[in-house]
Amino acid sequence: xxxxxxxxxxxxxxxxxxxxxxxxxxxxxxxxxxxxxxxxxxxxxxxxxxxxxxxxxxxxxxxxxxxxxxxxxxxxxxxxxxxxxxxxxxxxxxxxxxxxxxxxxxxxxxxxxxxxxxxxxxxxxxxxxxxxxxxxxxxx
Amino acid sequence: xxxxxxxxxxxxxxxxxxxxxxxxxxxxxxxxxxxxxxxxxxxxxxxxxxxxxxxxxxxxxxxxxxxxxxxxxxxxxxxxxxxxxxxxxxxxxxxxxxxxxxxxxxxxxxxxxxxxxxxxxxxxxxxxxxxxxxxxxxxxxxxxxxxxxxxxxxxxxxxxxxxxxxxxxxxxxxxxxxxxxxxxxxxxxxxxxxxxxxxxxxxxxxxxxxxxxxxxxxxxxxxxxxxxxxxxxxxxxxxxxxxxxxxxxxxxxxxxxxxxxxxxxxxxxxxxxxxxxxxxxxxxxxxxxxxxxxxxxxxxxxxxxxxxxxxxxxxxxxxxxxxxxxxxxxxxxxxxxxxxxxxxxxxxxxxxxxxxxxxxxxxxxxxxxxxxxxxx
Numbered sequence: 029x030x031x032x033x034x035x036x037x038x039x040x041x042x043x044x045x046x047x048x049x050x051x052x053x054x055x056x057x058x059x060x061x062x063x064x065x066x067x068x069x070x071x072x073x074x075x076x077x078x079x080x081x082x083x084x085x086x087x088x089x090x091x092x093x094x095x096x097x098x099x100x101x102x103x104x105x106x107x108x109x110x111x112x113x114x115x116x117x118x119x120x121x122x123x124x125x126x127x128x129x130x131x132x133x134x135x136x137x138x139x140x141x142x143x144x145x146x147x148x149x150x151x152x153x154x155x156x157x158x159x160x161x162x163x164x165x166x167x168x
Numbered sequence: 169x170x171x172x173x174x175x176x177x178x179x180x181x182x183x184x185x186x187x188x189x190x191x192x193x194x195x196x197x198x199x200x201x202x203x204x205x206x207x208x209x210x211x212x213x214x215x216x217x218x219x220x221x222x223x224x225x226x227x228x229x230x231x232x233x234x235x236x237x238x239x240x241x242x243x244x245x246x247x248x249x250x251x252x253x254x255x256x257x258x259x260x261x262x263x264x265x266x267x268x269x270x271x272x273x274x275x276x277x278x279x280x281x282x283x284x285x286x287x288x289x290x291x292x293x294x295x296x297x298x299x300x301x302x303x304x305x306x307x308x309x310x311x312x313x314x315x316x317x318x319x320x321x322x323x324x325x326x327x328x329x330x331x332x333x334x335x336x337x338x339x340x341x342x343x344x345x346x347x348x349x350x351x352x353x354x355x356x357x358x359x360x361x362x363x364x365x366x367x368x369x370x371x372x373x374x375x376x377x378x379x380x381x382x383x384x385x386x387x388x389x390x391x392x393x394x395x396x397x398x399x400x401x402x403x404x405x406x407x408x409x410x411x412x413x414x415x416x417x418x419x420x421x422x423x424x425x426x427x428x429x430x431x432x433x434x435x436x437x438x439x440x441x442x443x444x445x446x447x448x449x450x451x452x453x454x455x456x457x458x459x460x461x462x463x464x465x466x467x468x469x470x471x472x473x474x475x476x477x478x479x480x481x482x483x484x485x486x487x488x489x490x491x492x493x494x495x496x497x498x499x500x501x502x503x504x505x506x507x508x509x510x511x512x513x514x515x516x517x518x519x520x521x522x523x524x525x526x527x528x529x530x531x532x533x534x535x536x537x538x539x540x541x542x543x544x
Contacts (some may be wrong), residue, residue: 111537118511
């Protein structure tokens with residue numbers, strides 16, 4: 029049994045993934061309690077600095093999750109989010125950060141199962157990866 | 169459509185020749201003002217200036233290796249809206265590229281503007297130029313620099329310039345050609361747009377030929393700079409291989425934000441880092457210090473640089489003004505150029521070359537980057 033409990037920050041969109049999280053909760057689906065949800069109106073609103081701040085402050089991983097492509101409540105915010113995540117992955121990889129610490133997923137409002145499954149898989153993956161050493165090794 | 173002409177250089181004085189060209193632009197009412205590097209009479213410093221009096225072009229120093237700041241942001245102030253006058257702006261290739269990025273970011277326009285791109289052999293950083301300028305005439309320094317093709321003994325151009333792959337102007341109305349030209353006797357002038365052609369026609373300049381010498385010289389210069397750039401990238405990549413190394417690299421940073429102010433494409437009127445968001449309460453500092461046993465101050469230093477990379481690296485043109493402005497000589501330019509190479513490469517984007525290519529975060533394709541999302 030691992031003694032490491034990852035701390036994960038999730039930026040989720042109000043209309044889809046947050047609703048799916050709510051569904052997963054009310055349906056009593058089993059999921060790890062390691063994730064802190066931050067509700068955004070759209071994944072397109074997740075500025076890169078929110079992700080950077082979370083990781084520099086010690087989050088072991090960041091999840092960004094929203095509407096499926098084509099289903100975005102704001103038409104194309106999720107496509108824009110994807111470009112931002114691509115940009116961020118390029119920058120963070122340049123400084124040795126494992127790219128698995130930043131995840132982008134699409135989870136629809138009715139996909140409570142998908143949400144619980146994604147959370148559980150992510151927690152297990154980060155457990156294996158080990159803690160994010162940023163906080164302990166650099167002067168932020 | 170490019171039509172080529174030449175400007176005659178008398179007495180081995182290319183600066184004077186360009187001054188004459190500027191004066192004729194004003195005298196013939198082709199433009200109402202000229203934007204160029206300028207030595208204020210009696211003050212001795214070189215700064216960009218907006219000149220409307222043809223006589224004042226005698227103080228213009230368009231070929232100066234002084235590079236006090238990137239003129240793109242100043243030019244954006246002149247072109248973001250109605251200016252009630254036509255301006256001819258003499259810009260280095262990197263200033264031109266930065267200006268094109270500002271146009272794409274809706275911070276500038278091309279109405280009432282003639283962009284004149286001047287070949288660039290490089291420039292000195294502010295400290296180096298200040299030393300060189302002691303007891304020397306700015307115009308003489310400019311002539312010496314250009315006649316030597318940028319390789320004057322006793323001083324080296326800034327690292328950003330040694331690593332710059334764009335010594336000649338792209339996307340300008342007029343291009344002033346110096347590389348591969350005998351600038352002691354002639355300067356090339358090429359129209360690259362309809363507006364540029366109309367300027368040449370109005371001034372009644374004669375046709376001239378380009379010749380293969382120029383292309384060969386440009387190619388050789390670019391190759392030399394690319395080699396320097398690649399070596400610089402290797403050096404910087406090794407020094408910033410992980411966030412711990414990045415922390416050491418930026419250890420001297422005091423959050424003065426000069427690099428942000430000097431950056432021509434960092435255009436936010438109020439940066440989030442100077443808002444209340446980062447005006448932390450005293451108890452917050454104490455809490456953070458207790459949590460980790462110590463707290464580096466000023467705080468949010470690496471956060472600032474990483475955020476700036478995320479916000480503007482796709483538009484970075486490598487002008488080097490961030491390093492020029494850094495009071496603690498942190499090699500900011502090297503770091504940002506390295507990251508920019510990666511982010512621009514990810515989107516297959518080259519900043520400032522094509523006016524019609526939108527910035528990569530403004531557009532998307534529906535079927536791209538599918539590897540980023542987990543299968544669902």
